[in-house]
Amino acid sequence: MDPSRRSVLGAGLFSVALTVPDWQDVVGRLEEVKKNPRTRIGQSEVNAVRSMTERLSDLDDDFGGRYARPMAAAFLVNTVGPYLNAEASSETRDSMLSAAAFLCYLTGWMAVDEGAHGRAQQYYVKALQLSGAGRDHHTYCHVLRGMSVQAANLGHGTPAARLANAAAESAPESTPRMRAFISGQQAHAYALANEKTNALNSLREAERAVNQAESQPGTFGGFSSATLAYSTAEVRYALGDVKGSVESLRDHFLLRDSTDSKRSEIKFSALLAQRQLEIGHLEAACATWGFVLDEYPNIHSGRIDEHVKKIAPLLRPYRSNSTAREVYERSREVAAI
Incomplete structure (x- = not known):
């Protein structure tokens, strides 16, 4: 089966009116699937999906979404789909739903990089549904933040702010780095929506959180001093300070390290x-x-x-x-x- 065909997920167009399910609407729920009694999965299959997701993310960072997304989509259809239909313990099933949710989110991120924005939104909504079914609050918030990034990059400030705020409001107790990850995006979205005070307040919150962070940025969801400088550049530019944006982008390049992708x-x-x-x-x-x-x-x-x-x-x-x-x-x- 060709995972890029419209029968899997149509390309479509970006929609600012997309219906985004609330956490309470998706937690623990999923359409009934037909179980395959001849197949049973355990933690090793969950670990395989997570490891493959990290490798696909590396390929996306190094070579771009047009290169990596067909592989991610094929893995979703041919491997992860059957795993979701397999027999499993409740704990393993939740873990597999969570792993599938993050892979679906990553595939949506790749579709954004391709320019297939309608397709990306459909991957994102499916990721929200899967994360809720697996009771994975962290991934649910992560996906909302990614949807805000997509809207912001397309110039839709108000929807971007709505999605970033939804991520912040639904976030469980989080680390300083995760707070920075969300606040930085709120700042950019607010700036695009011409809400200067909220933008600057969110940027200051992101800066405080980065300064409080002790752990190193992870593979996914990392927000470093370099990321903060980039967010500052985007806020300054959206608020009309082009010179300040150039200065902040220069700061970003001075702060980059080996964890930052070639594409970025x-x-x-x-x-x-x-x-x-x-x-x-x-x-x-x-x-x-x-x-x-x-x-x-x-x-x-x-x-x-x-x-x-x-x-x-x-x-x-x-x-x-x-x-x-x-x-x-x-x-x-x-x-x-």
């Missing part, structure tokens, strides 16, 4: 170049775009594709400058490949 490095570099150009730093923007074009052939990401397509139109007015003209021509060649 390319994406944030593209944002930096666009904003450097906005404040009149043409040579700096061209240098930053040069790095983006160097790395672009190694990534399979719809989001990065869109950033690269913007380079030539943005540089067209500056072709009298030899450096700008060189990057302009190069971007046109790369984008055409």
Whole structure:
């Protein structure tokens, strides 16, 4: 079965009116499934799904969602689906539902990176349902936060704030790093919704939480000082402070470490170049775009594709400058490949 076919999850379009189930509507519930009495699973199968999810996440980070999502979707359909139908103890079943929920969320995240936003929303809603059925409050909140990121990146500030607030309101007792993870997203969403006071208050809460965090960022849901600098850049930009956003993005790159993905490095570099150009730093923007074009052939990401397509139109007015003209021509060649 081809997991990318519409019969699995249709692509569709992003919907700001998407119905998001509340925790109480999904906790412990799932449509009755037909059990396969010939198959029984245990903790080893749960561990296998979790390990595969981590590996798929690494592939997504390094090569992009267009590369990794077909593998994730195939694993969901061909392996995880039958596991959910298998006989299991109550504890194992909840654990498998939780593992499936997070894999479904990750697959939605990959679909966002492809630019398949309607498909991503459907994966996210299924992840909410699975996490509720498995009584996994942490993943439920994580998915809501991811849905807010998607809405924010598409410029829908009010829905993004609603989803980020839902994540915060439904969060169980959490660590400082998890509070920062949610507060940072609330700050960006509020800024896009023109709620400056709430945006700045949420950003300060994220900063306090990062300073209180003692554990190292995990594979999923990590929020570090570098992430805080990026969130600050997004808040500043949304509030009209382009120069401040450039400064915060520079801080982000100074704070990055080996846990940060190659894709985010390319994406944030593209944002930096666009904003450097906005404040009149043409040579700096061209240098930053040069790095983006160097790395672009190694990534399979719809989001990065869109950033690269913007380079030539943005540089067209500056072709009298030899450096700008060189990057302009190069971007046109790369984008055409």
